[in-house]
Amino acid sequence: MSAQREGATQADALSHASRDNVGEIPYEPVFVGAVREELDALLGRYPNKMAALLPTLWMVQRERGWVSEEAMVEVAALLELTPAYVKGVVTFYTMYHQHPVGRYFIQVCTTSPCLACGADKVVESLLGQTGCGDLGATSPDGRFTVIEVECLGACGFATPIMVNDEVIESVTPEKVSQILTRFK
Amino acid sequence: MGYPHKSHPKETPILSKYFGEPQARTLDGWKERGGYRALQQALGMTPADIVNVVKESGLRGRGGAGFPTGMKWSFMKPGDGKAHYLCVNADESEPGTFKDREIMRWTPHALIEGTAIGAYAIGAEVAYIYIRGEFTEPLAVMENAVKEAYSAGLLGANAMGSGKRIDIHVHRGAGAYICGEETALMNSLEGRRGNPRIKPPFPAVAGLFGLPTTINNVETLAAVPHILINGAAWYKAMSLSSPKSTGTKLFSVCGNVTRPGNYEVTMGYPFKDFLYDMCGGPLPGRKFKAVIPGGSSVPIQSMEEAESTLMDYEGFVAKGSMLGSGGVIVFDDSQCMVRHIARLARFYAHESCAQCTQCREGTAWTTKIMERIEAGNGTMQDFDTLLEIGDNMTGKTICVLSDSCAVPVVSGLEKFRHEFEAHITGKRCPFRAAAAA
Structure with a gap:
């Protein structure tokens, strides 16, 4: 795809994104100031800009809590990609949130080794005590979202859960209420 | 060492010698070592x-x-x-x-x-x-x-x-x-x-x-x-059996075992000693039933096979499985193998990148059939269907994720067929029935 055509596609997508947000708060770019400098330093690690896509998306999620369509458009322009391409990558990986989630995003490992140690009971306890009710739903107070995750790679410490970036090992249903008090 | 446990005297800690020592993380600490x-x-x-x-x-x-x-x-x-x-x-x-x-x-x-x-x-x-x-x-x-x-x-x-x-x-x-x-x-x-x-x-x-x-x-x-x-x-x-397997290997142990954790042994160490002595054996009142010795993508071993295995590349193959990544998953007699195989199939269905048809469709069908059997709604014909799908998923795709999904199903059907059959004849999971009683 020529540079000119790519540019046009981005402009189209940008205007499309802004049409979807009539009456909403205008999109504030993520990559300004110190965050932009961080990205520029990151680009030096790779022979091309595309290779920086995953870390760039991580920066978006760190700054905004999720990766919106507008953010995908911004990232696409910065890395000289199309928004459709960026969306294709975002949707492939499970850890990029495509919609806002609770303040504390809880992932519970329920793959076979943890299941053998009672991970299903940990899920039940978390869904009940956070008020989320269902997997993937956010609690009414906006604090928690609970999902099942495929193998956290901490099988010897069943059941591991991940609260945002923190892994908590050896969780049992009995420990859940105590653990949750840490996350206001 | 068997982090989070103390090192076992029969371990050969080379890679794991400093596990659990925060100073070893720093450059100065590492140079001192x-x-x-x-x-x-x-x-x-x-x-x-x-x-x-x-x-x-x-x-x-x-x-x-x-x-x-x-x-x-x-x-x-x-x-x-x-x-x-x-x-x-x-x-x-x-x-x-x-x-x-x-x-x-x-x-x-x-x-x-x-x-x-x-x-x-x-x-x-x-x-x-x-x-x-x-x-x-x-x-x-x-x-x-x-x-x-x-x-x-x-x-x-x-x-x-x-x-x-x-x-x-x-x-x-x-x-x-x-x-x-x-x-x-x-x-x-x-x-x-x-x-x-x-x-x-x-x-x-x-x-x-x-x-x-x-x-x-x-x-x-x-x-x-x-x-x-x-x-x-x-x-x-450093090799206790086959000269083709040298050095030490870190094994991760998890599931129904007394001391889960990482253990470093010389290649060729007896798997029986490893499971019953080093890892502390089964939990009180339980018996081991099955082991997946090399991460979920390798064939399930019966205890008879596992207990006669020497832990190296050739040793696991000789006893019906593979060394794989060294991730040892242990199941005791309280566990339903059908449930675990269904769960593993779901794992692979979730993780399939979906570019090959055999994998995209095969992992999903396998999961559906396994979950149907686990719920008590399977038929004896499902076994043939599972094996036929498994055959179509093996050796026919760009990578081996597809094969890896078929492996626990095929080896499970071979070694734990009686559990599959009990789900079908009893029209429910016998383990859930026992737990509810």
């Missing part, structure tokens, strides 16, 4: 000499396939005028496996040193350590250690004053089991969806960014400094 002597030594050798030492040591890849490391390195042709790359596979995602996690958490400089030596040996100036997205703590520890190594001049344009450039960058994945497959890992590193690539071309010919690339597992690279310091003969001598 002999760190970076091997890199210094390596930079005074020719790359070909390093490759030869590693070849002679018999070191084989610890990620799952067990390919001889020295031979893999020798595929990287010096003087071809192209940039070479080293990728470190730290995408440890195979259910049951958590050894690389501990290597990175406790001894990050061991990995940096092994990576730097590997990069120099294959003529690469740049190495990327690809860490799975969920490994936040290992990621932070590794990033900090890389920073320390740069500040001390161990890495960069003039690594350890050698005049050689060795750059190491840490790259975070974002949640995809398939990115542990080496070609998917390279695609992911390039900023693409993690779809595996058709081979050939092999990575040593056209890998990362289309250039010659070697991909090594964390544990493999962490062993390299020890081999350089102590010599190939020393490493080769």
Whole structure:
């Protein structure tokens, strides 16, 4: 795809994104100031800009809590990609949130080794005590979202859960209420 | 050592010697423990000499396939005028496996040193350590250690004053089991969806960014400094049965066992002693029923098979399974094998990248049928259907994720058929029925 055509596609997508947000708060770019400098330093690690896509998306999620369509458009322009391409990558990986989630995003490992140690009971306890009710739903107070995750790679410490970036090992249903008090 | 437990006297702690010691994480602490002597030594050798030492040591890849490391390195042709790359596979995602996690958490400089030596040996100036997205703590520890190594001049344009450039960058994945497959890992590193690539071309010919690339597992690279310091003969001598399996291996143990954790043993150690003595045997009042010895992608072993196994590449194959990644999953007599096989099938269905039909459809159908049987709604014809789907999923796709889904189903049907049948004749799960009674 020529540079000119790519540019046009981005402009189209940008205007499309802004049409979807009539009456909403205008999109504030993520990559300004110190965050932009961080990205520029990151680009030096790779022979091309595309290779920086995953870390760039991580920066978006760190700054905004999720990766919106507008953010995908911004990232696409910065890395000289199309928004459709960026969306294709975002949707492939499970850890990029495509919609806002609770303040504390809880992932519970329920793959076979943890299941053998009672991970299903940990899920039940978390869904009940956070008020989320269902997997993937956010609690009414906006604090928690609970999902099942495929193998956290901490099988010897069943059941591991991940609260945002923190892994908590050896969780049992009995420990859940105590653990949750840490996350206001 | 058996972190989080104390080291067992029969372990051979080489890679795991400093697990649990926070000082070993720091550059100063690592140097006090002999760190970076091997890199210094390596930079005074020719790359070909390093490759030869590693070849002679018999070191084989610890990620799952067990390919001889020295031979893999020798595929990287010096003087071809192209940039070479080293990728470190730290995408440890195979259910049951958590050894690389501990290597990175406790001894990050061991990995940096092994990576730097590997990069120099294959003529690469740049190495990327690809860490799975969920490994936040290992990621932070590794990033900090890389920073320390740069500040001390161990890495960069003039690594350890050698005049050689060795750059190491840490790259975070974002949640995809398939990115542990080496070609998917390279695609992911390039900023693409993690779809595996058709081979050939092999990575040593056209890998990362289309250039010659070697991909090594964390544990493999962490062993390299020890081999350089102590010599190939020393490493080769650590072997209790087959001369084709040398050195020590970290085994992660999980599931229904008294002391889960990581244990480092010499290749060829008796699996029976390992399970009943080192790991403490079954929980009180329970009996072991089955073991998946090498991560979820290898065949399930009956206890009869497991108890007569010697723990090395050849030993596990001789007893109906594979060493794989060394992730030992233990199930006791309270566990329903049908439920676990159904759960593993669901894992593979979730993680399929979906580019091959046999995998995309096969993992989903297998899951549906397994869950139907587990719920008590299966028929005896389902067995033939499962085996036929399994056959169509094996050896017919770009990568082996599809095969890996068929493996627990086929081996489970062979070794635990009575449990499958009990679900169908009783129209419910006998284990759930017993628990409810």
